[in-house]
Amino acid sequence: MKMPAPDEAVLARRDELIVALQAIVPGEGVITDDMELSVYESDGLTAYRQRPMAAVLPETVDQISRILQLCGEFGCKIVPRGAGTSLSGGALPVADGIVLGLGKFNRVLEIDYDNRCAVVQPGVTNLGITNAVSSNGFYYAPDPSSQIACSIGGNVAENAGGVHCLKYGLTANNVLGVELVLMNGDVMRLGGKHLDAEGYDLLGILTGSEGLLGIITEVTVRILKSPETARALLIGFPTIEAAGECVGSVINAGIIPGGMEMMDRYAIEAAEAFCHAGYPLDVEALLIVELDGPEVEVDYLIAEVERMATECGAVNVRASTSEEERMTFWAGRKAAFPAVGRLSPDYYCMDGTIPRYQLPVVLRRIAELSEHYGLRVANVFHAGDGNLHPLILYDANNPGELEKTEEFGAEILKLCVEVGGVLTGEHGVGVEKRDLMETMFDEDDLKHQQRVKCAFDPDSILNPGKMFPVLHRCAELGRVHVHQGQHRFPDIPRF
Amino acid sequence: MNDMIKPADQDQxxxxxxxxxxxxxxxxxxxxxxxxxxxxxxxxxPVLDLSEFSGVSLYEPGELVLTAGAGTPISEIENLLSENTQRLAFEPLDMAAVLGAQPGAGTLGGVIACNLAGPRRISAGAARDHILGVKGVSGRGEAFKSGGRVVKNVTGYDMSKLMTGAYGTLGALTEITLKVLPRPQKAWTVLLMGLDDATAIKALAQAAGSSHEVSGLAHLPEDAAARSGVSYVQSAGAAVTAIRVEGPGPSVEHRVASLRNELSAFGKLEELHSHNSAMLWREIRDVQLLPADDQLWRFSVTPSKAADVAQHMRREVPGIKTMYDWAGGLIWLSMPPREDAGHEIVRAAIRDVGGHAMLIRADAKVRGQVPVFQPQAKAVADLSRRIKEALDPHGIFNSGRMVEGL
Structure with missing residues (x-):
């Protein structure tokens, strides 16, 4: 993984830049000490590290606007950072840039039950929103597994998903508005408490843009009343195919569960050893299906899914009969990453999406690759929407093993694309999948995306080295090629 | 007669x-x-006619995904989904009644270009929430694609959303992939009778904030209700507030009973079942309950402020008729034709409320003179222009359809 070569001229002006930043953010808001900076040198993708020139923790929108303009003048790159939980290196610093931490923007500004929304600052955690409204029986639906720590600003940047998104949508479907600061210092509001934009869907393009377009300083999210009840089914299958067939039956029957998760044998064993959730150990695939809604609906659908599971050859079916039991079913799945992590010094979490029917093929190929590379893999799967998380186990202390793991991971993602899927379902491209973008998009596709980037950030100051494998200058991207007299246009039917 | 160009493939x-x-x-x-x-x-x-890009090329009900040419009639897609007990959950409105076109006409590309969505917008989202991928040609004469054919995907910028609601000003879409969803077994509607607008909005907010997953929240003032083809609504002789509940049979019965109980303080309650319920929501979706010859505005506002906005409009303009959808978040408002379509009054009515308004129906002359779309703050308008310039620098596509020069 290569980052763009640092700009020596920018590095040389570090002291000058820091003085200027301190003039904007007084007190301890500008971090320059080497020890303190180490906190910011990595995110959730810990394999990569880079010390930034400084970390800045602004407290006001005006400060952010001025920091952006200042960095623009210096040509100093900016890496925005929420809680730093990105699994794709989205918040990995660059050597000739600063980290812009939004941690001090941590207040819930307004809860508006009449309009079923909450207005929060970007540093509020995902779970913090739910906690702020739970006393009234409301919650915020997207639930990435890092929800205790991850910030809503980061969720918007990455279009975060979670177990619930099959039924309740991704972040993009649950954000109503933002306040945004652009590189030119413009502060703007997109959306609000109303639905849909009055012009281009700028909120739509911003969500999932991985910090490359602007700095989010406020977010308005939709909140929902919690379902009356939720129950889960724990279903064991003798084969992956049978489990996949059951998932298909559920969806084909018109049922969209609140969550539908699959684990393979290795993941089941790891999770069971870690938290004793009572998972069956004699099965090849385990399915957790959660139904939520009024009790009468949940009981009805539980019975329906139970019947389908049996028809698909399930060898083990348990329905939760208490909230405690439901939580136990989930405990193993939610702890699957650390559970697998316990089996190995390091693990690498992948995130591709595939058309669901391709699952048996993909898992078979992953098993072959696992043998080829000599690295073990456990698979957890958001089964309803085809989002696969293979966890590759490795030991970074063994020379060359990280590189081998990366290669293996890339092979898995290429496989996802090959069978009709995509490189990332919810973790983002970041630095991790940047160099694989060309397996999914051709040069023109990527250039069109970069032209949108140019409309927001013409000098490529924001989060460089992420998402795009090749950086083009905006001036070069702006040229239009007019083919005078070369068009074969007269061939097209005209009326 | 202007030139019409009818390409048959993306190269053309x-x-x-x-x-x-x-x-x-x-x-x-x-x-x-x-x-x-x-x-x-x-x-x-010259017209760039995309009707040759017609037909469903991929439909996998179990994967909840459908790909079709942008020129595919939306009715063809809805019929195909219906045969498989699925649907477009965002409930695209058929603008025929409003625009005087042939009912059922319109293409998938048109639905996406206008980001159309019906009453279920409040629970299922708009067209922009269901688009998974697009292929098209930009104003640079280059083909591009975005997204994919799986329902969960964050690879690259979501150009598909940017194209949705851009009124064809950023590129010509040739192929569109959508998320489709199951059609529930049952749809019933709870009716509240005789509420004034402000009280109705409160009732709708209470239903929206309940755990009953309602999928339609509309209020029809008395004269709108009187235009309904559902005899029960038409003969109510009073305003009708409607709350739709969809899902598996036993669940709908239970939730309707619970809603009736929770909303009993608002007065008289009734129910509509299958056929009548469907008919009423179609009328609401397609704005069939307002005078057909008046100018028509569509407001998207902070839901709790809806009655205030309508009140403001009624005070300023005589002959206003309204109906509310999206728990008040969507106001359809008709007014007897005016040369300025009352646009300054409209903008003033929502200035402090949050939201936007679009002039949906008026003579070409009026639409050429007044801002049809909500004027934007300068920073947003500037950014929108830079995006137009990025994708269609020479203004090849539909330039001026939304805003002059865009």
């Missing part, structure tokens, strides 16, 4: 754009032409 679209770039021409992008009167009128320019 590219050639058409190359020609336009070389000859300094611009295009009006068209599917079936059912919404030609929506937006600002365009000058007499």
């Amino acid at each position: 679209v590219r050639e058409a754009v190359s020609w336009a770039l070389a000859e300094n021409k611009t295009f009006e992008v068209r599917g079936m032409g059912s919404k030609l009167t929506l937006g600002r009128p365009l000058a007499d320019i």
Whole structure:
């Protein structure tokens, strides 16, 4: 993984830049000490590290606007950072840039039950929103597994998903508005408490843009009343195919569960050893299906899914009969990453999406690759929407093993694309999948995306080295090629 | 009669754009032409007719995904989904009743270009929440694609959303992939009778904030209700507030009973079942309950402020008729024709409320003179122009349809 070569001229002006930043953010808001900076040198993708020139923790929108303009003048790159939980290196610093931490923007500004929304600052955690409204029986639906720590600003940047998104949508479907600061210092509001934009869907393009377009300083999210009840089914299958067939039956029957998760044998064993959730150990695939809604609906659908599971050859079916039991079913799945992590010094979490029917093929190929590379893999799967998380186990202390793991991971993602899927379902491209973008998009596709980037950030100051494998200058991207007299246009039917 | 160009494949679209770039021409992008009167009128320019891009190329019900050409009639897609007990959950409205077009006309591309969504917008989202991928040609004469064919995907910028609701000003879409969803077993509607607008909005907010997953929240003042073809609503002789509940049979019965109980303080309650319920929501979706010859505005506002906005409008303009959807978040408002379509009053009514308003129906002359779309704050308008410039620098596609020069 290569980052763009640092700009020596920018590095040389570090002291000058820091003085200027301190003039904007007084007190301890500008971090320059080497020890303190180490906190910011990595995110959730810990394999990569880079010390930034400084970390800045602004407290006001005006400060952010001025920091952006200042960095623009210096040509100093900016890496925005929420809680730093990105699994794709989205918040990995660059050597000739600063980290812009939004941690001090941590207040819930307004809860508006009449309009079923909450207005929060970007540093509020995902779970913090739910906690702020739970006393009234409301919650915020997207639930990435890092929800205790991850910030809503980061969720918007990455279009975060979670177990619930099959039924309740991704972040993009649950954000109503933002306040945004652009590189030119413009502060703007997109959306609000109303639905849909009055012009281009700028909120739509911003969500999932991985910090490359602007700095989010406020977010308005939709909140929902919690379902009356939720129950889960724990279903064991003798084969992956049978489990996949059951998932298909559920969806084909018109049922969209609140969550539908699959684990393979290795993941089941790891999770069971870690938290004793009572998972069956004699099965090849385990399915957790959660139904939520009024009790009468949940009981009805539980019975329906139970019947389908049996028809698909399930060898083990348990329905939760208490909230405690439901939580136990989930405990193993939610702890699957650390559970697998316990089996190995390091693990690498992948995130591709595939058309669901391709699952048996993909898992078979992953098993072959696992043998080829000599690295073990456990698979957890958001089964309803085809989002696969293979966890590759490795030991970074063994020379060359990280590189081998990366290669293996890339092979898995290429496989996802090959069978009709995509490189990332919810973790983002970041630095991790940047160099694989060309397996999914051709040069023109990527250039069109970069032209949108140019409309927001013409000098490529924001989060460089992420998402795009090749950086083009905006001036070069702006040229239009007019083919005078070369068009074969007269061939097209005209009326 | 202006030139009409009817490309049959993406290469021909590219050639058409190359020609336009070389000859300094611009295009009006068209599917079936059912919404030609929506937006600002365009000058007499060549038409880029995309109706050849027709047909469903991929439909996998179990994967909840459908891919079709942008020129595919939306009715064809809805029929196919219906045969498989699925649907477009965002409930695209058929603008025929409003725009005087052929009912059922319109293409998938048109639905996406206008980001159309019906009453279920409040629970299922709009077209922009269901688009998974697009293929198209930009104003640079280059083909591009975005997204994919799986329901969960964050690879690269979501260009598909940017294209949705852009009224064809950023590119010509040729192929569109959508998320589709199951059609529930049952749909019932709870009716509250005789509420004034402000009280009705409170009742709708209470239903929206319940755990009953309601999928329609509308309020019809008395004269709107009287236009309904559902005899029970038509003969109510009073305003009718409607709350839709969809899902598995036993669940709908339970939730309707619970809602009736929770809303009993608002007075008289009734229920509509299958056929009548469907008919009422179709009328609401397609705005069939307002005078057909008046100018028509569509407001998207902070839901709790809806009654205030309508009140403000009624105070300023005589002859106003309204109906509310999205728990008040969507107001359809008709007014007897005015040369300025009352646009300054409209903008003033929502200035402090948050939201936007679009002039949906008026003579071409009026639409050419007043801002049809909500004027934007300068920073947002500037950014929108830079995006237009990025994807269609020479203004080949539908330029001026939304805003002059965009």
